[in-house]
Amino acid sequence: MAKLFFKKQRQVEALIYEYLEYLETSRKHFAEAINTCLETGVCDDFDFRIRLTHKFESKADDVREKIKELMYSKALLPESRGDIMGLLEAMDKIPRLFELVLHMIKTQKLIIPDFIASDIKELLEVSFENCELMIKQVKTLFERANGIRSLVSTIDLNESRCDHIERGIITKIFDSDLDPFQKLQLKEMVVNMGEISDQTDRISKRVNIISMKRRV
């Protein structure tokens, strides 16, 4: 009886986990694309990785739509529907940022200079760590109530570190002898990369609020 009563809710739960898996897969392909770019520049393998990143971003989008439909067909309380939809919309910005960065590199034929390559790697490593922590935090929200707050502070610390690295890269770019136009292009790319950790921080704070709202 209880299984029948909460059937739609369990479907929503399963779809959220599916969404998180696609988000993680999209992130892995993005990471591989950037590594390829740093090692060999724009090449066939890089194009292949862009397509894969897009494929999983698109799959995540489809799952998000399915969740939306299910929730508005009487699954969950209205407040929870709004919270989950808001959370999914916020998470959806991350794979879009992956795509944006990759397309910038491809269409603007950007070449990442060696003097910032290690910093870019570090920036992305910390951002990816934040993505993983954020996914863990979202799963915690749907599995148990405890442990969300401690993740907020770790994500916040990582975000500050990313800001610091981002500023360092931009300073290095503008201190270099690169063409001014190239400097602006690289700056834009770095800002978008930095936005990944900013967005994970926003999501993490949102998850914390959703959890706190369940206390009366």
Next chain:
Amino acid sequence: MLSLLGGIFLGWSLGANDASNVFGSAVAARMVKFRTAAILASGFVLLGALLEGQAGIETLKGLTPLNLEQAVVSSVAAAVTVTIMTILSLPVSTSQAVVGAILGIALLNQNINIPGLGKVVACWIGTPVGGMIISIIIYRMLAFFYNRLNKNLFQADNILRLSLIVAGSYGAYALGANNVANVTAVFVGAGELTLFSAVLLGGLSIDLGILTFSRRVMETVGRRLVRLDPFSALVVLLAEAIIVHIYTIIGVPVSTSQAVIGAVLGVGIIKGIRTVEKRTLMNILIGWFLTPAIAAVIALSIYFAINLRYVPMG
């Protein structure tokens, strides 16, 4: 049977309007299908009427002795009052309309049970006040346990959804037990119905209103409670059901809408926010005085109108 039509109409209108106070929030929020809510509400209303509806009937029939004609007049007068005030969008309570109509006839009979009336009026005032106090107590108690459960988002959701359905069913039970007296008490007083047939007919006529005409009211009035967070909506519903049930045991039919307003006010006090407008509180005051007065005047007017006789001059 014709003489009972006024009562049946009153029961129908009560069911159509007051079911929103018990299942309105769940239906308006699309948590429960209207059909499920209507079936649960009508089942529990009938159960409440059959198991605990007698006490209120004893109180109302004790306000003044009525003959069948007077019973029909007071019943029709209460129904007309509720209809007119609803059309004019004025605050109305069926319980207050019924008592007002009986009082109109009692004035005519010059036979009013003053202690009985005093008890009824005291309970009217005690309804919103009691709703407020009970909601404060329930909020504190439930919050204490709710916050100690290590629950995830879905579990929190399940607990609240199930609780809203259980509390709604209890509210429907209290509604049936308390308000059935409004529908058929006058006919028991006039000797037209036995206690059992009165609670059965009253319960069934309230059910008719719930099943045929409560959907729109549930969806519109229910949104008022949906604006509260789900936990507060649950507290309001429970407080309303408990206070109405308490007055059922005391044997006085009261207004479920006024119990809800009191409970919402209580939640506002706990949270430090204004949940009820001054105008709503004024409406309760108007309801206490205006509804019985209008019902009494209508009852007297109907009674005089049907007793007019043509007497040829000279």
